[in-house]
Amino acid sequence: MFDFLQGYDLLGAFWVTVQLTVYSAIGSLIWGTLLAAMRVSPVPLMRGFGTAYVNVVRNIPLTVIIVFTSLGLFQTLGVSLGADRFTTINFRLAVLGLTAYTSAFVCEAVRSGINTVPLGQVEAARAIGLSFPQVLRIIVLPQAFRSVVGPLASVLIALTKNTTVAAAIGVAEAALLMREMIENEAQLILISAIFALGFLCLTLPTGLLLGWVAKKVAVKR
Amino acid sequence: MKSKPTVLYDVPGPRARRRNLLWTLLFLIALAAVVWWVVASLAEKNQLEWDKWAPFFTDARVWETYILPALKNTVIAAALAMVLALPLGAFLGISRLSEHRWVRGAAGTVVEFFRAIPVLILMLFADAAYSEFTDISPDVRPLYAVVTGLVLYNASVLAEVVRAGILSLPSGQTDAAKAIGMRKGQTMAYVLLPQSVTAMLPALVSQLVVIVKDTALGGAMLGFSELLASVRPMSANYGANTIACFTVVAVIFVALNFALTTFASWLEGRLRRGKKSTGAVVGVEAVEELATPGEHMGPTDKA
Numbered sequence: 001m002f003d004f005l006q007g008y009d010l011l012g013a014f015w016v017t018v019q020l021t022v023y024s025a026i027g028s029l030i031w032g033t034l035l036a037a038m039r040v041s042p043v044p045l046m047r048g049f050g051t052a053y054v055n056v057v058r059n060i061p062l063t064v065i066i067v068f069t070s071l072g073l074f075q076t077l078g079v080s081l082g083a084d085r086f087t088t089i090n091f092r093l094a095v096l097g098l099t100a101y102t103s104a105f106v107c108e109a110v111r112s113g114i115n116t117v118p119l120g121q122v123e124a125a126r127a128i129g130l131s132f133p134q135v136l137r138i139i140v141l142p143q144a145f146r147s148v149v150g151p152l153a154s155v156l157i158a159l160t161k162n163t164t165v166a167a168a169i170g171v172a173e174a175a176l177l178m179r180e181m182i183e184n185e186a187q188l189i190l191i192s193a194i195f196a197l198g199f200l201c202l203t204l205p206t207g208l209l210l211g212w213v214a215k216k217v218a219v220k221r
Numbered sequence: 222m223k224s225k226p227t228v229l230y231d232v233p234g235p236r237a238r239r240r241n242l243l244w245t246l247l248f249l250i251a252l253a254a255v256v257w258w259v260v261a262s263l264a265e266k267n268q269l270e271w272d273k274w275a276p277f278f279t280d281a282r283v284w285e286t287y288i289l290p291a292l293k294n295t296v297i298a299a300a301l302a303m304v305l306a307l308p309l310g311a312f313l314g315i316s317r318l319s320e321h322r323w324v325r326g327a328a329g330t331v332v333e334f335f336r337a338i339p340v341l342i343l344m345l346f347a348d349a350a351y352s353e354f355t356d357i358s359p360d361v362r363p364l365y366a367v368v369t370g371l372v373l374y375n376a377s378v379l380a381e382v383v384r385a386g387i388l389s390l391p392s393g394q395t396d397a398a399k400a401i402g403m404r405k406g407q408t409m410a411y412v413l414l415p416q417s418v419t420a421m422l423p424a425l426v427s428q429l430v431v432i433v434k435d436t437a438l439g440g441a442m443l444g445f446s447e448l449l450a451s452v453r454p455m456s457a458n459y460g461a462n463t464i465a466c467f468t469v470v471a472v473i474f475v476a477l478n479f480a481l482t483t484f485a486s487w488l489e490g491r492l493r494r495g496k497k498s499t500g501a502v503v504g505v506e507a508v509e510e511l512a513t514p515g516e517h518m519g520p521t522d523k524a
Contacts (some may be wrong), residue, residue: 032478042230043244049252057429059478060471061437064449068467071452077262096368108330112506114229140229154513168441173342181443182349193345196338197337203337207514212391 005194012179014198019156019161020094020173020204025156027099032106033141034089039111042132062165065101069093070169084111087172094166102159109151113144118221146217153210157203175199264463273462277469283455291451292473298364298436298447302371303429309372310379315409317384328380335377337514340435340440344370348443363446367439371432378431381511382424382503386417422503423489426445427505430478430485437474447474478496 033138039050057065070093073079081092123141164175178195182188233241233457263269276283316328335343348366351357390413398408439445452466459466485505492502 040229041244042233043248045243045245046248049248055479055482057474059434059475061434061474063437064471064474067441067449067452068471072467074461076268076461077266079262087429090289094383106430126230135229153315157513158326164339164341164440164520165438167341168438175339175345175442178342179345182345188346188353190344191350196334197343199338200334200343204333204514 001093002190004062004187008177008181010177010194010198013174014202015170016091016171016173017160017163017202020098020171021156021160022165023095024098024102025027027095027157028102028106028159029152031099032103035103035107036114036186037136039107040114040136053102054107057101058108060079062097062101063146063168066097066165066168067107069097085150090169094163094171098159098162098166102155105155105158106152109148109155110144112151113148114140116147116221118141118145118218124213138155143219146219149210149217151213153207153214154220157206157208160202161199162205214219235474247450271458274465276459276462277465282459283459287455288469288473290449291446291448294364294445295436297335298367298371298445299429299433300481301368302375302432302436305373305427306375306379306432307425311383311414313376313380314383314387315414317380318387320405332377332380333514335373336381336512338374340374341438343373344438344443346370347373359491360363363439363443363463364513366443367436369437371435374435375428375432377467378428378508378512379425382421382428382508383417383509385507386421386424386501386510387413389420390416390481391419391501406493413460416501419492419505422491422507423485424511425507426488427508430481431508433478433481442483 007125035050035053036174038046039054041047068088073096074093080089081096086205120136121139121143125135130138134202163173166180170176174195178191181191182208185191224307230237255324261270267273311392313328315333316324317332319325319328347369349364351365351369379426394412395408398412403411436445436447437449440447440450444450448470451461452470456463456466482505489502491503
């Protein structure tokens with residue numbers, strides 16, 4: 001009954017899903033933290049940019065962003081992100097789209113963490129003469145990150161599920177393989193069960209593990 | 222979220238003002254460089270010519286033939302999904318609070334399962350299942366598949382919202398209901414549910430944003446003719462104006478969702494301030510976390 005699986009690279013497809021998740025997670029953690037720093041900075045222009053970015057990007061469907069990276073960026077403007085093979089280009093475009101989208105959510109999560117740091121600590125830090133970047137780096141962000149492990153875990157899991165959208169521009173990840181298999185094989189229920197199980201294996205342990213970590217590292221107040 | 226005066230920095234003095242000015246300038250230069258690069262590459266590919274943008278302002282047919290029907294489909298799918306997911310979500314949420322272990326367990330398994338799986342996988346499955354096991358005509362099958370996927374996923378998220386809403390009510394409510402001799406079913410129907418619906422409203426509205434955004438999946442993968450799917454025929458008919466089409470579609474999505482988000486936060490603020498309510502509100506922010514499979518500690522948001 002599982003014979004038909006021979007012809008398909010199931011593990012390979014899920015490996016692409018994992019790679020998409022990891023690269024986009026790293027990218028959006030960096031860009032999202034920068035955005036959060038902008039949103040709380042004393043420079044009004046940066047604050048405005050951060051707010052505008054988050055409010056615009058959060059409200060555009062990820063699918064629109066991903067399809068845009070392919071039809072708009074690549075096919076119309078010729079942006080290929082330094083790759084020359086078609087599959088590599090699409091993979092990188094998908095990572096770019098996922099990063100641009102997920103950063104907005106990372107930014108909001110980090111900012112909510114910054115808000116949990118008690119005012120007194122920041123005032124004390126300023127009183128001993130620390131500057132804004134120092135306050136942020138030494139006092140606020142370390143505590144903020146500990147309190148946002150939970151929300152960031154939610155963002156990471158949402159990202160894992162969102163990588164399936166990359167199928168829309170032909171990145172050979174799990175959802176695309178699932179569509180291909182459904183078209184070619186008469187094993188709908190079995191195929192769907194396999195892919196559902198695959199995603200359960202990716203998301204459930206992440207949720208449980210990071211939920212446990214979140215409780216462990218949370219700053220007790 | 223209300224904006225309180227930040228404590229991260231002092232009211233700027235002369236030196237800080239100069240430094241801020243410097244940062245503003247640096248940021249402005251960086252931003253201008255990016256904008257210039259974008260505009261230059263757009264102009265190089267002739268994407269900024271007025272011809273490509275004009276149809277959206279001068280030609281009503283673009284709107285009549287492509288955008289408005291597509292927007293209608295987007296809204297129909299989102300509205301259907303919300304209306305169907307709500308009762309299902311309420312049922313699952315209440316079941317998760319049941320005193321019978323097997324009811325609780327069954328509902329919990331369903332909720333955790335559908336939250337852990339990408340909506341797209343659910344839609345692909347629904348599409349194939351409808352074509353294999355039913356005789357729904359291929360014209361409406363994409364709509365059915367999109368709505369089914371959205372309902373399965375969002376019902377399980379809404380189940381958590383409902384659960385959080387009921388748990389957020391003060392326990393005195395249940396005690397009082399017991400004291401006047403109400404049965405469990407009556408307590409739920411007459412005391413807890415009506416109040417939790419109010420408490421959940423902001424979260425429900427903000428979940429609508431997620432639903433509206435996810436309809437675009439149907440356009441990209443299942444041939445559902447919603448807004449995103451209207452980009453291809455539009456740019457084919459109006460002179461390869463891909464960028465212009467994407468811009469218009471994105472602006473519509475942003476306007477629609479921004480209105481919903483603003484309404485949700487306004488509602489949340491109003492409910493929190495309200496004198497009649499118990500003060501229990503499942504906030505807009507809570508939804509994101511409730512969409513995550515895995516363990517949850519009771520109510521996340523108590524005002």
